[in-house]
Amino acid sequence: MAKFLYIWKKGCIFAEISDVFKVQRIFLIGYMGAGKTTLGKALSKTMNLQFIDLDDFIVARYHKTIKEIFAAEGEDGFRLKERRALEEVATYEDVIISLGGGTPCFFDNMKLVRQSGRSVYLKPTEEVLLERLIIGKHKRPLLADKSDDEILGVIREQLAWREPYYLQAEITFNASHLENKSDIHLSAEKLAELLQSNS
Numbered sequence: 001m002a003k004f005l006y007i008w009k010k011g012c013i014f015a016e017i018s019d020v021f022k023v024q025r026i027f028l029i030g031y032m033g034a035g036k037t038t039l040g041k042a043l044s045k046t047m048n049l050q051f052i053d054l055d056d057f058i059v060a061r062y063h064k065t066i067k068e069i070f071a072a073e074g075e076d077g078f079r080l081k082e083r084r085a086l087e088e089v090a091t092y093e094d095v096i097i098s099l100g101g102g103t104p105c106f107f108d109n110m111k112l113v114r115q116s117g118r119s120v121y122l123k124p125t126e127e128v129l130l131e132r133l134i135i136g137k138h139k140r141p142l143l144a145d146k147s148d149d150e151i152l153g154v155i156r157e158q159l160a161w162r163e164p165y166y167l168q169a170e171i172t173f174n175a176s177h178l179e180n181k182s183d184i185h186l187s188a189e190k191l192a193e194l195l196q197s198n199s
Helices: 034-045 054-062 067-091 108-115 124-134 148-166 183-197
Strands: 003-009 013-019 026-027 050-053 095-098 117-120 170-171
Touching: 013 034, 013 117, 026 034, 026 108, 034 050, 034 095, 034 183, 054 067, 067 108, 108 117, 117 183, 170 183
Parallel strands: 026 095, 026 117, 050 095, 117 170
Antiparallel strands: 003 013
């Protein structure tokens, strides 16, 4: 927080800034099931910052679900809306922003992310990622009708081309331990400490 030294002179107050307030803007990236929303919300409480889920932001802005946008405009149309949304939230101050799994892989989105704030790649192990996606596959249309082996195939295929973008993040963080409130809280504290120590 900014510190001010107030000096009285002829009835006027002059403020000298001794420590400039530093805006915090943290982007969380990673594959679906990596824990971006779960850890992002916990981190926002730990660091006292606002949390924004980019997909939720898009839904609120356009009054359509992501599925409806894809159906009406295709992936190209969605990615353009996603880019505009990213450009907007990248100007917000004191926020943690959770990006969609594909967001870093289009346009020069990772360049914008790195220029605008801190970036963290949440990377659970493949085994943990698979377990989470099997449990929650009913919430994900891409995976809903797939067997466990098919889900693993999807993970490996998509990460093969997405991870080079994810690895452009400033920090890679092990997000394997988010299975209960205690794990989530501890992971949030560790990530907050890492961000502060590397600022």
